[in-house]
Amino acid sequence: MLTTVELPVVGQILEASQAQPYLSVRLQLAPTLVGSVLVEANVPLPPGQGDVKAIDVSPLDAGLLDAVVRLLRLLDSPTEARVLAPLVTREIVCRLLMGAQGARLRHIAVLGGFTHRMSRAVDLLRKDFNQPLHIESIAQALGMSVSGLHHQFKAVTAMSPLQFQKRLRLQEARRLMLSESLDAASAGYRVGYDDAAHFNREYKSLFGLPPLRDVERLREAASTSMLHEVARGQ
Numbered sequence: 001m002l003t004t005v006e007l008p009v010v011g012q013i014l015e016a017s018q019a020q021p022y023l024s025v026r027l028q029l030a031p032t033l034v035g036s037v038l039v040e041a042n043v044p045l046p047p048g049q050g051d052v053k054a055i056d057v058s059p060l061d062a063g064l065l066d067a068v069v070r071l072l073r074l075l076d077s078p079t080e081a082r083v084l085a086p087l088v089t090r091e092i093v094c095r096l097l098m099g100a101q102g103a104r105l106r107h108i109a110v111l112g113g114f115t116h117r118m119s120r121a122v123d124l125l126r127k128d129f130n131q132p133l134h135i136e137s138i139a140q141a142l143g144m145s146v147s148g149l150h151h152q153f154k155a156v157t158a159m160s161p162l163q164f165q166k167r168l169r170l171q172e173a174r175r176l177m178l179s180e181s182l183d184a185a186s187a188g189y190r191v192g193y194d195d196a197a198h199f200n201r202e203y204k205s206l207f208g209l210p211p212l213r214d215v216e217r218l219r220e221a222a223s224t225s226m227l228h229e230v231a232r233g234q
Helices: 031-041 062-076 078-097 102-109 115-127 135-142 146-157 161-179 184-190 196-207 211-233
Strands: none
Touching: 031 078, 031 102, 062 078, 078 102, 115 135, 115 146, 115 161, 135 146, 135 161, 146 161, 161 184, 161 196, 161 211, 184 196, 184 211, 196 211
């Protein structure tokens, strides 16, 4: 999965246990590194504007998997990692550039597509997500028109700025109720909702259940999973 903008997404691990844990790896690639490898490998430039959406998934080929596994194994050898990790990382970038999402990566990270502006827009939205949205101020900070910001933001994130902010708020409210045991009204107020009924409606629209029922369901699912792990261990 190649992600170019940090979106507010929700994931679920379907299979994991102490015997067979779930392993997730995130590798941040600097645009300067991608550009350097692009020039060194003499990879052809993509025609047109290319695909600019923020997240895409493609099959993992054996060569890329092998490079990632070798990079992970270097975690056990810090001395070797200092020398070899940068080399293996360059190999990973090279394989990505030549793979199924190569044209997208080249366009977004190197060729000056508008995704870098949308990354800045995302940062601005995340910074004050619990405050009223002033889309004109964001557009001005990016040197864009309001209509241009809306169009380009949706092309990258598949959401309008307002929908993006709403999702940030609701996910943070969910976290507050789960981890800090806040009630629904307090969590909603903390993330910017003055109207509890409005918060409840939008929460249910996103997560499928009212706030408290959703949190209860998540806690029950977590408790059931722990009980199954204990039973397996016995």
